[in-house]
Amino acid sequence: IERIAVITSGGDAPGMNAALRAVVLAAEHDGIDVVGFRHGYEGLLNNDYMKLGRHEVEHILQYSGTIIKSARSERFKSDEGGIEAARNLDAQHVDAFIVIGGDGSFRGANHLAKFWQGPIIGIPGTIDNDLYGTDHTIGYDTAVETAMDALDKIRDTAEAMDRVFIVEVMGRNAGYIAISSAMASGAERMILPELQKDKPLTIDALVKHVEGVNRVRGDSSYVMVLCENQWPGGAVRLAEQLEDRLNFPCRPCLLGHVQRGGRPTAMDRILATRLGVYAVQLVQEGITGVMAGIERNELVTTPLEDTWVKRKVLSQELIDIQTKWFNPIKKDRHKA
Ligand code: ADP
Numbered sequence: 001i002e003r004i005a006v007i008t009s010g011g012d013a014p015g016m017n018a019a020l021r022a023v024v025l026a027a028e029h030d031g032i033d034v035v036g037f038r039h040g041y042e043g044l045l046n047n048d049y050m051k052l053g054r055h056e057v058e059h060i061l062q063y064s065g066t067i068i069k070s071a072r073s074e075r076f077k078s079d080e081g082g083i084e085a086a087r088n089l090d091a092q093h094v095d096a097f098i099v100i101g102g103d104g105s106f107r108g109a110n111h112l113a114k115f116w117q118g119p120i121i122g123i124p125g126t127i128d129n130d131l132y133g134t135d136h137t138i139g140y141d142t143a144v145e146t147a148m149d150a151l152d153k154i155r156d157t158a159e160a161m162d163r164v165f166i167v168e169v170m171g172r173n174a175g176y177i178a179i180s181s182a183m184a185s186g187a188e189r190m191i192l193p194e195l196q197k198d199k200p201l202t203i204d205a206l207v208k209h210v211e212g213v214n215r216v217r218g219d220s221s222y223v224m225v226l227c228e229n230q231w232p233g234g235a236v237r238l239a240e241q242l243e244d245r246l247n248f249p250c251r252p253c254l255l256g257h258v259q260r261g262g263r264p265t266a267m268d269r270i271l272a273t274r275l276g277v278y279a280v281q282l283v284q285e286g287i288t289g290v291m292a293g294i295e296r297n298e299l300v301t302t303p304l305e306d307t308w309v310k311r312k313v314l315s316q317e318l319i320d321i322q323t324k325w326f327n328p329i330k331k332d333r334h335k336a
Contacts, residue, residue, distance in 0.1 A: 001119075001284050003033040005094040006052070008066040009040030009101035009108065012260055013125045013139025015268035018061035019100050020068065022276025023123075024052045030284065035092060036068035040101070041076035041108050043069075044085040049092065061269050064142070064261045070101070076108060079115075086116035094118065096283035100138075102126035103308035106291060110304050119288040121279045122304055125272075127259055130174035132310040133302025134293025138275065140176060141267040143259045147181035150255050151223060155185065158221035164210055164242060164250040168235035170259050171227045177259070178227035179318050188213055188328055189224040191231060194314045195323070201231075206238075207245045212329035274299065 006023050008016045020036070027034045034052040037043035050056070050068065060067055075081045089097065097116070099109050100123040109120050124131045127143035147169045158165045167187075171177045175192025182190040189209055191201060210222055231238045235252035243250040264272070271294060278292045278299045290301040 001032055001096050003035065003092070003094050004096045004098060004280065004283060005035050005037055005044075005049070005089055005092065006068070006098045006100065007037045007040050007044065007105075008068055008070045008125065009099055009105035010070060010072060011102060011126060011128075012064070012066055012070045013127045013137070014064040014142035014260065014262060014264040015138035015272040016066040016070070016100050016125045017057075017063050018264060018269045018272035019123050019125060019138055019276040020052070020066065021057035021061050022273040023098055023280055024057045025054065026277040026280035028054055030280065032280070032284075035094065039069045039071035040073055040105070041081075041085065042071045042073040044088055045073065045075055045081060047088050047091070061273070062263055064264060066100075072104075073108075077111065082111050082115040085112055089116055089118070096120075098123060098279050098283065100125040102128065102137075103131060106131075106304045106307055110289070113289060119283040119286055120304075121282050121288070122291040122307070123272075123275045123279050124291055124293060124307070127170060127177065128172045128174050129176035130172060130312065131291070131293075131307045132312045133291050133295075133300070133307050135295050136267075136271055138268055138272045139260075139264070141265045141271075142262060143170065143177050144180045144184065145265050146259050146262055147177055147225075147255055148184040150253070150258070151181055151185035151187060151225070154253055155221060155223055158223055161249070162219045162221060164222045164224070164239075164246070164248070165253055166224045166226050166235040166239045166242070166250065167253045167255065168226045168228055169255050173229060174312075175227050175314055178225050179314065179322060182225040183318065183322055185223070185225075186326075187223045187225045189222070190322060191224065191226045192314070193227060193230055195319065196230065203241050203245065206242065209329065210242065210246060216329055
Protein backbone atom coordinates (compact mmCIF):
# COMPACT_ATOMS: atom_id res chain seq x y z
CA ILE A 1 0.00 0.00 0.00
CA GLU A 2 1.46 3.33 -1.05
CA ARG A 3 -1.46 5.65 -1.01
CA ILE A 4 -4.67 5.74 1.05
CA ALA A 5 -7.69 7.88 0.24
CA VAL A 6 -9.95 8.98 3.07
CA ILE A 7 -13.36 10.70 3.21
CA THR A 8 -15.71 11.88 5.92
CA SER A 9 -19.28 11.28 4.80
CA GLY A 10 -22.91 11.75 5.84
CA GLY A 11 -23.82 13.41 9.13
CA ASP A 12 -20.75 14.89 10.79
CA ALA A 13 -19.78 13.88 14.31
CA PRO A 14 -17.38 15.25 16.92
CA GLY A 15 -14.15 13.31 16.66
CA MET A 16 -14.09 12.88 12.89
CA ASN A 17 -11.07 15.18 12.78
CA ALA A 18 -9.34 13.12 15.44
CA ALA A 19 -9.92 9.99 13.34
CA LEU A 20 -8.59 11.74 10.26
CA ARG A 21 -5.49 12.82 12.12
CA ALA A 22 -4.90 9.28 13.37
CA VAL A 23 -5.20 7.85 9.85
CA VAL A 24 -2.72 10.39 8.50
CA LEU A 25 -0.18 10.03 11.30
CA ALA A 26 -0.34 6.23 11.28
CA ALA A 27 0.02 6.15 7.50
CA GLU A 28 2.94 8.55 7.61
CA HIS A 29 4.58 6.35 10.21
CA ASP A 30 4.32 3.45 7.77
CA GLY A 31 5.54 5.49 4.79
CA ILE A 32 2.11 5.73 3.15
CA ASP A 33 0.68 8.87 1.48
CA VAL A 34 -2.84 10.03 2.30
CA VAL A 35 -5.21 12.03 0.14
CA GLY A 36 -8.49 13.34 1.50
CA PHE A 37 -11.37 13.72 -0.91
CA ARG A 38 -13.50 16.66 0.17
CA HIS A 39 -17.27 16.55 0.77
CA GLY A 40 -17.57 12.77 1.03
CA TYR A 41 -18.45 10.75 -2.06
CA GLU A 42 -19.28 13.99 -3.88
CA GLY A 43 -15.58 14.92 -3.83
CA LEU A 44 -14.68 11.51 -5.16
CA LEU A 45 -16.87 12.23 -8.17
CA ASN A 46 -15.50 15.75 -8.59
CA ASN A 47 -11.90 14.75 -8.11
CA ASP A 48 -11.78 17.31 -5.31
CA TYR A 49 -8.90 16.15 -3.15
CA MET A 50 -6.09 17.42 -0.99
CA LYS A 51 -2.90 15.79 0.19
CA LEU A 52 -2.96 15.22 3.91
CA GLY A 53 0.27 15.19 5.89
CA ARG A 54 1.35 15.82 9.43
CA HIS A 55 1.16 19.56 8.90
CA GLU A 56 -2.52 19.50 7.88
CA VAL A 57 -3.72 17.34 10.76
CA GLU A 58 -1.37 18.12 13.62
CA HIS A 59 -3.68 20.28 15.69
CA ILE A 60 -7.18 19.33 14.71
CA LEU A 61 -8.15 16.64 17.17
CA GLN A 62 -9.73 19.07 19.61
CA TYR A 63 -12.18 20.41 17.01
CA SER A 64 -15.51 19.02 15.85
CA GLY A 65 -16.50 19.15 12.23
CA THR A 66 -14.13 17.80 9.60
CA ILE A 67 -11.37 19.65 7.77
CA ILE A 68 -12.12 17.72 4.58
CA LYS A 69 -15.87 18.49 4.89
CA SER A 70 -18.72 16.05 4.79
CA ALA A 71 -21.68 15.81 2.44
CA ARG A 72 -24.33 13.58 0.98
CA SER A 73 -24.19 12.55 -2.66
CA GLU A 74 -27.14 11.23 -4.66
CA ARG A 75 -25.11 10.93 -7.87
CA PHE A 76 -22.71 8.48 -6.30
CA LYS A 77 -25.44 5.94 -5.65
CA SER A 78 -25.85 5.03 -9.34
CA ASP A 79 -23.62 2.56 -11.19
CA GLU A 80 -22.21 5.45 -13.22
CA GLY A 81 -21.35 7.20 -9.97
CA GLY A 82 -19.57 4.12 -8.62
CA ILE A 83 -17.61 3.69 -11.84
CA GLU A 84 -16.60 7.34 -11.93
CA ALA A 85 -15.45 7.21 -8.29
CA ALA A 86 -13.37 4.09 -8.99
CA ARG A 87 -11.82 5.76 -12.03
CA ASN A 88 -10.82 8.80 -9.98
CA LEU A 89 -9.26 6.66 -7.27
CA ASP A 90 -7.20 4.85 -9.91
CA ALA A 91 -6.21 8.13 -11.54
CA GLN A 92 -4.74 9.27 -8.20
CA HIS A 93 -2.98 5.90 -7.76
CA VAL A 94 -4.94 5.22 -4.60
CA ASP A 95 -4.66 1.64 -3.39
CA ALA A 96 -6.79 1.66 -0.23
CA PHE A 97 -9.89 3.56 0.85
CA ILE A 98 -11.08 4.57 4.32
CA VAL A 99 -14.50 6.10 4.95
CA ILE A 100 -15.44 7.77 8.22
CA GLY A 101 -19.23 7.95 8.58
CA GLY A 102 -22.47 6.18 9.46
CA ASP A 103 -24.38 3.29 7.93
CA GLY A 104 -25.31 5.26 4.79
CA SER A 105 -21.64 5.91 4.17
CA PHE A 106 -20.89 2.21 4.69
CA ARG A 107 -23.56 1.28 2.15
CA GLY A 108 -21.71 3.66 -0.13
CA ALA A 109 -18.47 1.78 0.61
CA ASN A 110 -20.09 -1.50 -0.41
CA HIS A 111 -21.35 0.17 -3.56
CA LEU A 112 -17.81 1.34 -4.37
CA ALA A 113 -16.48 -2.19 -3.78
CA LYS A 114 -18.52 -3.37 -6.79
CA PHE A 115 -16.39 -1.20 -9.05
CA TRP A 116 -13.07 -0.92 -7.27
CA GLN A 117 -10.73 -3.66 -6.05
CA GLY A 118 -8.59 -2.12 -3.29
CA PRO A 119 -9.11 -2.62 0.45
CA ILE A 120 -12.00 -0.57 1.88
CA ILE A 121 -12.42 0.04 5.61
CA GLY A 122 -15.15 1.91 7.49
CA ILE A 123 -14.64 3.91 10.67
CA PRO A 124 -17.86 4.52 12.64
CA GLY A 125 -18.43 8.28 12.92
CA THR A 126 -21.95 9.20 14.01
CA ILE A 127 -23.43 10.69 17.16
CA ASP A 128 -26.34 8.24 17.05
CA ASN A 129 -24.33 5.18 18.15
CA ASP A 130 -26.66 3.07 16.01
CA LEU A 131 -24.11 0.82 14.31
CA TYR A 132 -23.86 -2.88 15.01
CA GLY A 133 -20.29 -4.06 15.60
CA THR A 134 -18.99 -1.39 17.93
CA ASP A 135 -19.96 -0.51 21.50
CA HIS A 136 -19.48 3.16 20.74
CA THR A 137 -19.33 5.27 17.61
CA ILE A 138 -17.15 8.34 17.34
CA GLY A 139 -19.12 11.42 18.43
CA TYR A 140 -21.66 9.67 20.59
CA ASP A 141 -19.99 10.41 23.90
CA THR A 142 -19.63 14.10 23.07
CA ALA A 143 -23.28 14.32 21.99
CA VAL A 144 -24.43 12.75 25.26
CA GLU A 145 -22.25 15.18 27.20
CA THR A 146 -23.79 18.10 25.30
CA ALA A 147 -27.33 16.84 25.84
CA MET A 148 -26.67 16.25 29.54
CA ASP A 149 -25.29 19.75 29.91
CA ALA A 150 -28.40 21.21 28.27
CA LEU A 151 -30.70 19.03 30.40
CA ASP A 152 -28.98 20.23 33.58
CA LYS A 153 -29.62 23.82 32.53
CA ILE A 154 -33.24 23.08 31.65
CA ARG A 155 -33.66 21.50 35.07
CA ASP A 156 -32.55 24.72 36.77
CA THR A 157 -35.27 26.75 35.15
CA ALA A 158 -37.86 23.96 35.24
CA GLU A 159 -37.31 23.59 38.96
CA ALA A 160 -37.62 27.31 39.62
CA MET A 161 -41.01 27.48 37.92
CA ASP A 162 -42.35 23.95 38.51
CA ARG A 163 -42.57 23.45 34.79
CA VAL A 164 -42.75 20.55 32.42
CA PHE A 165 -40.09 20.48 29.71
CA ILE A 166 -39.89 18.25 26.66
CA VAL A 167 -36.31 18.14 25.42
CA GLU A 168 -35.83 16.67 21.97
CA VAL A 169 -32.50 15.01 21.26
CA MET A 170 -31.05 13.39 18.13
CA GLY A 171 -30.60 9.67 17.55
CA ARG A 172 -32.39 9.07 14.27
CA ASN A 173 -34.09 5.72 14.98
CA ALA A 174 -32.10 4.73 18.05
CA GLY A 175 -32.50 5.80 21.65
CA TYR A 176 -28.85 5.82 22.72
CA ILE A 177 -28.44 9.57 23.12
CA ALA A 178 -31.90 9.83 24.70
CA ILE A 179 -31.46 7.11 27.32
CA SER A 180 -27.92 8.09 28.25
CA SER A 181 -28.64 11.80 28.58
CA ALA A 182 -31.89 11.04 30.44
CA MET A 183 -30.05 8.83 32.92
CA ALA A 184 -27.13 11.22 33.33
CA SER A 185 -29.45 14.13 34.06
CA GLY A 186 -32.11 12.34 36.09
CA ALA A 187 -34.96 12.99 33.66
CA GLU A 188 -38.40 11.80 34.79
CA ARG A 189 -39.33 10.25 31.50
CA MET A 190 -37.89 9.35 28.13
CA ILE A 191 -39.47 8.48 24.81
CA LEU A 192 -37.38 6.09 22.75
CA PRO A 193 -38.02 3.98 19.67
CA GLU A 194 -36.96 0.90 21.62
CA LEU A 195 -39.71 1.50 24.19
CA GLN A 196 -42.58 2.06 21.81
CA LYS A 197 -41.90 -0.23 18.90
CA ASP A 198 -44.42 -2.80 20.16
CA LYS A 199 -46.78 -0.45 21.91
CA PRO A 200 -46.86 3.17 20.74
CA LEU A 201 -47.17 5.72 23.53
CA THR A 202 -50.39 7.66 23.88
CA ILE A 203 -50.91 11.20 25.10
CA ASP A 204 -53.17 9.77 27.81
CA ALA A 205 -50.33 7.68 29.20
CA LEU A 206 -48.01 10.69 29.26
CA VAL A 207 -50.60 12.92 30.93
CA LYS A 208 -51.15 10.26 33.56
CA HIS A 209 -47.43 10.04 34.19
CA VAL A 210 -46.93 13.79 34.64
CA GLU A 211 -49.96 13.96 36.95
CA GLY A 212 -48.73 10.96 38.87
CA VAL A 213 -45.32 12.52 39.42
CA ASN A 214 -46.95 15.75 40.57
CA ARG A 215 -49.10 13.86 43.03
CA VAL A 216 -46.21 11.91 44.47
CA ARG A 217 -43.77 14.78 44.71
CA GLY A 218 -45.87 17.91 45.04
CA ASP A 219 -44.50 21.09 43.50
CA SER A 220 -41.82 19.93 41.20
CA SER A 221 -40.27 20.07 37.76
CA TYR A 222 -40.69 17.36 35.18
CA VAL A 223 -38.23 16.80 32.36
CA MET A 224 -38.99 14.46 29.49
CA VAL A 225 -36.33 13.46 26.95
CA LEU A 226 -37.81 12.82 23.53
CA CYS A 227 -35.81 11.05 20.83
CA GLU A 228 -36.35 12.66 17.44
CA ASN A 229 -38.85 11.02 15.07
CA GLN A 230 -40.75 9.48 17.98
CA TRP A 231 -43.71 11.86 18.24
CA PRO A 232 -45.68 13.37 15.36
CA GLY A 233 -44.77 17.06 15.35
CA GLY A 234 -41.90 16.51 17.77
CA ALA A 235 -41.36 18.29 21.09
CA VAL A 236 -43.23 21.42 20.01
CA ARG A 237 -46.43 19.53 19.26
CA LEU A 238 -46.11 17.29 22.30
CA ALA A 239 -45.69 20.29 24.62
CA GLU A 240 -48.86 21.86 23.15
CA GLN A 241 -50.82 18.65 23.58
CA LEU A 242 -49.66 18.22 27.17
CA GLU A 243 -50.35 21.84 28.04
CA ASP A 244 -53.90 21.53 26.69
CA ARG A 245 -54.52 18.58 28.93
CA LEU A 246 -52.64 19.59 32.05
CA ASN A 247 -53.46 23.28 32.21
CA PHE A 248 -50.01 24.34 33.22
CA PRO A 249 -47.01 25.46 31.20
CA CYS A 250 -45.20 22.79 29.19
CA ARG A 251 -42.22 23.98 27.20
CA PRO A 252 -40.40 22.37 24.30
CA CYS A 253 -36.64 22.58 23.81
CA LEU A 254 -35.01 21.31 20.62
CA LEU A 255 -31.32 20.69 21.04
CA GLY A 256 -30.78 20.13 17.33
CA HIS A 257 -27.38 20.55 15.78
CA VAL A 258 -25.60 21.77 18.90
CA GLN A 259 -25.28 18.04 19.54
CA ARG A 260 -22.99 17.70 16.53
CA GLY A 261 -20.51 20.34 17.68
CA GLY A 262 -18.31 21.31 20.58
CA ARG A 263 -15.02 19.96 21.80
CA PRO A 264 -14.92 16.20 21.45
CA THR A 265 -14.65 14.43 24.81
CA ALA A 266 -11.47 12.58 25.71
CA MET A 267 -13.33 9.33 25.13
CA ASP A 268 -14.25 10.28 21.57
CA ARG A 269 -10.75 11.51 20.78
CA ILE A 270 -9.20 8.33 22.10
CA LEU A 271 -11.71 6.09 20.31
CA ALA A 272 -11.14 8.00 17.06
CA THR A 273 -7.39 7.74 17.45
CA ARG A 274 -7.43 4.00 18.10
CA LEU A 275 -9.81 3.26 15.22
CA GLY A 276 -7.87 5.47 12.82
CA VAL A 277 -4.61 3.67 13.54
CA TYR A 278 -6.36 0.30 13.38
CA ALA A 279 -7.88 1.09 9.98
CA VAL A 280 -4.43 1.82 8.57
CA GLN A 281 -3.16 -1.51 9.92
CA LEU A 282 -6.14 -3.34 8.42
CA VAL A 283 -5.67 -2.01 4.90
CA GLN A 284 -2.01 -3.05 5.04
CA GLU A 285 -3.10 -6.57 5.93
CA GLY A 286 -5.27 -6.54 2.82
CA ILE A 287 -8.45 -6.76 4.86
CA THR A 288 -11.45 -5.22 3.14
CA GLY A 289 -15.19 -4.64 3.44
CA VAL A 290 -15.23 -4.30 7.22
CA MET A 291 -15.80 -1.64 9.83
CA ALA A 292 -13.17 -1.10 12.49
CA GLY A 293 -14.89 -1.03 15.87
CA ILE A 294 -14.41 -1.52 19.55
CA GLU A 295 -16.15 -4.08 21.75
CA ARG A 296 -15.36 -4.50 25.44
CA ASN A 297 -12.40 -2.23 24.83
CA GLU A 298 -10.91 -4.58 22.21
CA LEU A 299 -10.41 -3.67 18.55
CA VAL A 300 -12.71 -5.74 16.35
CA THR A 301 -13.86 -5.86 12.73
CA THR A 302 -17.40 -6.41 11.45
CA PRO A 303 -18.48 -6.93 7.82
CA LEU A 304 -19.82 -3.61 6.59
CA GLU A 305 -23.18 -5.08 5.74
CA ASP A 306 -23.71 -6.39 9.27
CA THR A 307 -23.38 -2.87 10.65
CA TRP A 308 -26.78 -1.94 9.24
CA VAL A 309 -28.45 -5.33 8.74
CA LYS A 310 -27.90 -6.52 12.29
CA ARG A 311 -29.39 -4.44 15.06
CA LYS A 312 -27.43 -3.29 18.05
CA VAL A 313 -29.60 -3.81 21.11
CA LEU A 314 -30.04 -1.08 23.67
CA SER A 315 -29.11 -2.41 27.10
CA GLN A 316 -32.12 -3.73 29.00
CA GLU A 317 -30.32 -2.92 32.22
CA LEU A 318 -30.32 0.78 31.34
CA ILE A 319 -33.96 0.65 30.27
CA ASP A 320 -34.93 -1.05 33.54
CA ILE A 321 -33.15 1.51 35.66
CA GLN A 322 -34.97 4.35 33.96
CA THR A 323 -38.42 2.83 33.56
CA LYS A 324 -38.70 0.66 36.66
CA TRP A 325 -36.23 1.42 39.39
CA PHE A 326 -36.14 5.17 38.94
CA ASN A 327 -39.60 5.73 37.58
CA PRO A 328 -40.87 8.38 40.00
CA ILE A 329 -44.39 6.96 40.18
CA LYS A 330 -43.60 3.25 40.32
CA LYS A 331 -43.14 1.59 43.71
CA ASP A 332 -39.72 0.29 44.65
CA ARG A 333 -39.57 -3.27 43.33
CA HIS A 334 -38.20 -4.62 46.60
CA LYS A 335 -41.30 -3.55 48.43
CA ALA A 336 -43.69 -4.63 45.72
P1 ADP B 1 -24.58 8.48 7.19
O1 ADP B 1 -23.26 7.93 6.77
O2 ADP B 1 -24.45 9.52 8.24
O3 ADP B 1 -25.58 7.39 7.54
P2 ADP B 1 -26.10 9.08 4.71
O4 ADP B 1 -27.15 8.07 4.94
O5 ADP B 1 -26.52 10.44 4.34
O6 ADP B 1 -25.14 9.31 5.96
O7 ADP B 1 -25.13 8.52 3.57
C1 ADP B 1 -24.02 9.26 3.13
C2 ADP B 1 -23.77 9.03 1.66
O8 ADP B 1 -23.43 7.65 1.42
C3 ADP B 1 -24.96 9.28 0.75
O9 ADP B 1 -25.14 10.64 0.44
C4 ADP B 1 -24.57 8.47 -0.49
O10 ADP B 1 -23.66 9.17 -1.27
C5 ADP B 1 -23.88 7.27 0.13
N1 ADP B 1 -24.84 6.17 0.22
C6 ADP B 1 -25.80 5.97 1.15
N2 ADP B 1 -26.54 4.87 0.88
C7 ADP B 1 -26.05 4.36 -0.26
C8 ADP B 1 -26.38 3.22 -1.08
N3 ADP B 1 -27.38 2.40 -0.75
N4 ADP B 1 -25.64 3.02 -2.19
C9 ADP B 1 -24.63 3.84 -2.52
N5 ADP B 1 -24.28 4.91 -1.80
C10 ADP B 1 -24.96 5.19 -0.69
